Amino acid sequence: MVEFRWFVIANNMMPQKTELLDTYIHLLQEKSARDIVSLDVSKLSVIADYFIICCGTSERHLLGMAREVQKYYKESHKKNPMVSGSDTGWVLADCGDVIIHLFREETRKKYDLEDLWKKAPKVFH
Numbered sequence: 402m403v404e405f406r407w408f409v410i411a412n413n414m415m416p417q418k419t420e421l422l423d424t425y426i427h428l429l430q431e432k433s434a435r436d437i438v439s440l441d442v443s444k445l446s447v448i449a450d451y452f453i454i455c456c457g458t459s460e461r462h463l464l465g466m467a468r469e470v471q472k473y474y475k476e477s478h479k480k481n482p483m484v485s486g487s488d489t490g491w492v493l494a495d496c497g498d499v500i501i502h503l504f505r506e507e508t509r510k511k512y513d514l515e516d517l518w519k520k521a522p523k524v525f526h
Contacts, residue, residue: 440521449500463503
């Protein structure tokens with residue numbers, strides 16, 4: 402369980418963007434996400450401030466991670482995030498300032514978002 406997220410929700414405070422990023426990464430780590438990379442795209446895109454890119458071992462694993470992200474987002478923002486993709490090897494969760502890309506390994510290699518967004522600095526945790 403992520404202690405930080407319950408503090409934020411209990412006090413009706415919106416977390417800062419970097420705190421959100423850290424929380425999502427922790428949630429994904431708890432769900433055994435592999436090869437997590439976060440990119441700061443704030444200076445390159447108006448879509449979001451951060452991308453999180455990671456891998457899961459199966460479609461079921463991807464959907465399980467997406468459900469956990471949805472659950473947290475709904476608790477903290479009082480609305481559902483936009484989640485799309487299933488049975489494609491790529492599930493995307495649009496959480497406003499943070500967009501989370503959940504991939505099967507072979508799909509991640511195919512689309513290579515890290516190369517596409519190579520000008521975006523990596524955010525280390």
